[in-house]
Every structure is written in structure tokens, then in C-alpha cells.
Amino acid sequence: MTEDWDVIVVGAGTAGIPTAIFAGQRGAHVLLIEADERIGGTLHWSTGQMTAAGTKMQKKLGIDDHPDWHWDDCYRISKGEIHPVLGRLAIDEAATSFDWLTDNGFEPAVGTPVAGFGHEPHRVRRYAWGENGGVSVLETMEPLLDAQIGRGTVTLSLETRMTRLIVEAGAVVGVEVEARDGTTAEILGQNVVLTTGGYAANPELWAELTPGRPLRSYCNPYSRGEGIMAARDIGAAVSGGDQFLCSFAGIMMDPADPLSARGGIILNPAFRQPWEIYVNRAGKRFVREDHPSVDHREHALLEQDGMEMFIVFDEGIRQNSPNLFSEIERKHAAKFFGDHPSYFKADTVSGLAEKCGIDTANLEASVIEYNDAVEAHTDKIFGRESLPRPIDTGPYLAIRAVGFTVLSPGGLEPDAGMRVLDTSGNAIPNLYASGEIFGKARLSGATFLSGMSLLPAVTFGRLLGQQLLTWEGARAAAE
Numbered sequence: 001m002t003e004d005w006d007v008i009v010v011g012a013g014t015a016g017i018p019t020a021i022f023a024g025q026r027g028a029h030v031l032l033i034e035a036d037e038r039i040g041g042t043l044h045w046s047t048g049q050m051t052a053a054g055t056k057m058q059k060k061l062g063i064d065d066h067p068d069w070h071w072d073d074c075y076r077i078s079k080g081e082i083h084p085v086l087g088r089l090a091i092d093e094a095a096t097s098f099d100w101l102t103d104n105g106f107e108p109a110v111g112t113p114v115a116g117f118g119h120e121p122h123r124v125r126r127y128a129w130g131e132n133g134g135v136s137v138l139e140t141m142e143p144l145l146d147a148q149i150g151r152g153t154v155t156l157s158l159e160t161r162m163t164r165l166i167v168e169a170g171a172v173v174g175v176e177v178e179a180r181d182g183t184t185a186e187i188l189g190q191n192v193v194l195t196t197g198g199y200a201a202n203p204e205l206w207a208e209l210t211p212g213r214p215l216r217s218y219c220n221p222y223s224r225g226e227g228i229m230a231a232r233d234i235g236a237a238v239s240g241g242d243q244f245l246c247s248f249a250g251i252m253m254d255p256a257d258p259l260s261a262r263g264g265i266i267l268n269p270a271f272r273q274p275w276e277i278y279v280n281r282a283g284k285r286f287v288r289e290d291h292p293s294v295d296h297r298e299h300a301l302l303e304q305d306g307m308e309m310f311i312v313f314d315e316g317i318r319q320n321s322p323n324l325f326s327e328i329e330r331k332h333a334a335k336f337f338g339d340h341p342s343y344f345k346a347d348t349v350s351g352l353a354e355k356c357g358i359d360t361a362n363l364e365a366s367v368i369e370y371n372d373a374v375e376a377h378t379d380k381i382f383g384r385e386s387l388p389r390p391i392d393t394g395p396y397l398a399i400r401a402v403g404f405t406v407l408s409p410g411g412l413e414p415d416a417g418m419r420v421l422d423t424s425g426n427a428i429p430n431l432y433a434s435g436e437i438f439g440k441a442r443l444s445g446a447t448f449l450s451g452m453s454l455l456p457a458v459t460f461g462r463l464l465g466q467q468l469l470t471w472e473g474a475r476a477a478a479e
């Protein structure tokens with residue numbers, strides 16, 4: 001593995017696969033290295049929502065859309081924080097990437113596209129996903145990658161981890177890798193593309209880049225930020241880690257394990273109106289539980305101590321309300337109460353407060369106040385409209401829920417050609433990148449632009465392979 005490659009792609013995930021496919025289609029001699037024993041990266045986890053304006057799918061459905069309108073929505077939702085160059089590029093190129101997927105067999109799930117799902121809605125039905133989420137995207141790209149492997153343009157090396165970048169005279173000339181058996185090698189290449197993903201599975205790097213925001217994540221365990229660290233070691237700029245917004249809200253399966261966050265409770269009023277109240281550790285309500293804006297509720301949770309809250313209810317609500325759990329049956333959830341470190345049960349409200357470690361007097365007052373609002377059909381404090389029944393029928397129940405993440409906010413700073421910039425703003429010769437390695441905030445700011453991580457990773461990978469990367473063979477062909 002010491003030969004000189006035209007392109008070395010580090011990470012065979014969402015961004016790395018299209019980079020290799022398109023560079024291979026142009027005849028490049030590509031080495032695609034992957035730390036895991038399989039390709040796909042975060043596509044195995046991702047919900048797979050993608051936004052694109054002006055797609056063939058939309059045209060077929062008679063949906064009038066334009067990248068300018070997509071930009072306006074993203075600008076509005078991100079409160080102006082979407083990156084003016086990269087965000088615009090991702091949006092302008094989104095339809096081409098989406099059409100590439102559908103032309104190659106990707107099928108949007110029944111009922112899509114939609115205007116909004118789980119996050120702030122767009123004004124047009126423009127976001128779609130496959131029946132198997134991110135895996136549907138992988139299933140579309142994998143045969144195209146296999147075709148390049150079959151042609152001999154791409155060589156895939158699994159269980160091969162990049163450990164550092166090799167630099168000569170200020171330019172990147174290759175990577176050092178370590179195989180699973182511990183053997184190491186130096187590999188040389190004209191271009192190195194880092195597509196190693198984010199850092200939401202690396203508690204130490206998270207604490208450094210996103211300080212003050214506790215890490216509770218649900219993500220690919222290989223999202224360890226190794227590409228970010230390797231680039232930083234040779235002078236790359238890293239930023240955006242402070243632009244964090246948590247998701248609302250997850251349960252820690254093991255409170256001692258920061259990577260054990262799981263979704264699965266339906267806290268979005270668009271899908272289920274709340275019957276419960278949410279209190280912080282001080283025992284006080286802090287948000288209108290049925291506020292229609294996910295962004296509003298996420299920012300409210302972000303500001304709570306420890307980014308944590310308790311979903312407080314009672315046996316009457318448990319038995320009568322629509323199911324609070326999306327992934328587990330009501331009967332399974334029932335047996336968690338009292339047995340699981342995130343589920344609490346007591347005969348009285350004060351007993352519940354004690355078990356949760358919440359301020360007792362405040363929780364009792366919050367419950368009384370809420371019950372009064374139910375009786376009066378008016379929540380004077382938060383303006384909540386969903387007031388189905390009081391919390392007055394023991395046993396009393398609580399679930400500790402936390403702001404969690406599936407993405408990391410910070411990362412490398414690229415220019416419009418996906419070249420990695422150093423701390424002086426200069427491109428590091430021969431070093432490129434794509435995907436979550438730029439940080440989620442690069443495109444979205446401190447908010448969620450649903451569908452603006454996965455497809456931009458595909459798009460930037462496609463553009464790298466298709467046109468941005470050059471190598472000696474390509475230069476000769478162009479001359």
C-alpha cells in the first residue's frame with residue numbers, strides 16, 4: 001500500500017463514497033480507506049432527510065420550487081447564520097445530487113416530500129427520505145462504488161484507520177494508517193480528502209471544542225473527530241464548536257455513558273399533544289410544553305442547568321393519554337419506572353421529587369399551579385393550550401430527559417473549493433475535506449436545518465470527485 005495514489009479518501013461514509021465514485025468515474029486512481037469493517041458511516045444511523053429545490057421528483061408532483069426559495073427558508077430558520085458561500089453552494093447543487101440518487105434507484109418514501117418533519121417547516125414540500133432512512137442512500141450509492149472497484153479505479157481498504165497526515169515542504173503528501181492488527185504504513189497521494197465525519201462520539205474532543213455543553217449523543221461510534229485532529233495537528237483552523245443546539249430531548253440509557261442517549265419519546269406537539277409537564281431540576285416549568293416551534297423548545301432546554309428536564313405525569317395520564325413512546329410499547333415503558341435510572345415513580349409528588357433529586361416545594365407548587373390551569377382551562381404563565389387532565393392520580397411518574405445530539409457543531413474551515421484552510425486563512429496544499437467534518441454549524445448555525453447535513457455531504461463529495469480535485473492524469477487529459 002505504499003504506491004502513489006491520485007486521490008486518497010479517508011472515510012467511506014456519506015461524503016467519502018461519492019467522492020470516490022466520481023473521482024473513479026473520471027479515471028482517478030483512488031484509495032478509499034475506512035476504519036470500520038463496513039462502509040456507510042453515519043448512513044447506518046441517519047434518518048436520511050434531505051432537502052433539495054427543483055428536483056425531478058418535485059416536478060413530477062407539480063411542486064413549483066426554486067433554490068432561491070430554499071435559500072430564503074434556510075436563511076430564515078438559521079436566523080441568518082447559514083454560511084453564505086457553502087450554504088448557497090449546497091442549496092444550488094442539492095437538486096443535482098438528489099436527482100443523481102433518484103436516477104440511480106433511490107426511492108423517496110411514501111408521503112414525501114413534505115414541508116417539515118420534526119424541525120421548523122419550509123414553505124414548500126421539498127424534503128424527502130427513503131424507507132430505510134440513511135441506509136436507503138447507502139443502498140443507492142454502494143453499487144456505484146462497487147462498479148468503480150470493479151473497474152479498478154477505486155481500491156477500498158476496510159479496517160484501516162488514518163492516524164496522521166504526512167506533510168512535506170508545507171504540502172500534504174499522504175497519510176499514515178494503522179490496520180486492525182496494529183501494523184502501520186505510510187501511503188502517498190497527490191490529494192488527500194478527509195471525510196471522517198464529526199466528533200459526537202469523542203467526549204474529550206467534545207469537551208475541548210464544545211465546552212460547557214454536556215455531551216449526550218446518539219451517533220456512529222467512529223465519529224471521533226480523527227480527521228479534525230489530524231488536520232489541526234498540521235495547522236488547520238477549527239471553529240464553530242460553540243454554536244451548539246441540543247435536540248429535544250433524549251433519555252440516557254446509562255447516565256454514566258455520554259454516548260447512550262436515545263430518542264423514542266414523542267415530545268413534538270405536531271405528533272402528540274403533551275399531557276405531561278416539563279420541569280427543570282429546580283422543580284419549575286421552563287417552557288410552554290406545546291409550543292409549536294421545535295427551535296423555541298430546544299433553546300429553552302439548552303438554557304436549563306445540565307440541559308436536563310423531568311417529564312412529570314401520573315398514572316391517570318399514563319393510562320389515558322396517547323402513547324408517549326414511539327419505539328417501545330407502553331407495557332415495556334411501564335416496567336422501566338422505578339427500575340431504570342432515568343425513570344422514576346413514587347406514591348406522592350414530594351416522594352417523586354425526592355427520587356429525582358428535584359426541589360420538593362417547587363415541584364409541588366408547579367403541579368398545583370398546573371392543575372389550577374387545567375381547571376381554569378387557561379395557563380396564564382406559559383400560554384399552554386393542551387390541558388387535558390390534572391396530575392393528581394398516584395403513583396406519580398417522571399422521566400429524566402436531556403438535550404442530546406446526533407451531530408457535532410464545529411469543524412474544519414473550508415474554502416469554496418473544499419480546500420482545508422489553516423489558521424491564517426490559507427489553503428493547505430493538497431488537503432480537502434467534505435461532510436460533517438466541517439461542523440453542523442457551518443451550514444446551519446446554532447439551529448437545525450433539517451436535511452442540511454446528509455445531502456450537502458453527498459454534494460460536496462460529488463463536486464470534489466467530479467471537478468474540484470485534480471491530479472496529474474486529469475491535468476494531462478485536460479491539456
Ligand SMILES: Cc1cc2nc3c(=O)[nH]c(=O)nc-3n(C[C@H](O)[C@H](O)[C@H](O)COP(=O)(O)OP(=O)(O)OC[C@H]3O[C@@H](n4cnc5c(N)ncnc54)[C@H](O)[C@@H]3O)c2cc1C
Pocket residue numbers: 010011012013014015016033034035036039040041042043045046047048049050134160161162163195196197198218219220222223224225226227406407434435436437450451452453454455457
Ligand atoms: C441519528 C442521526 C440522524 C440524522 N438524521 C439526519 C437527517 O435526517 N438529515 C440530515 O441531513 N442529517 C442527518 N444526520 C446527520 C448526517 O447523517 C451526517 O452529518 C452525515 O451523514 C455525515 O456524513 P460524513 O460523511 O461527514 O460522516 P460519516 O458518514 O460518519 O462518514 C465518516 C466515515 O469515516 C470513517 N472514519 C472516521 N475516522 C476515520 C479514520 N481515522 N480513518 C479512516 N476512516 C475513518 C467512519 O468510520 C465513517 O465511515 C443524522 C445523524 C444521526 C446520527
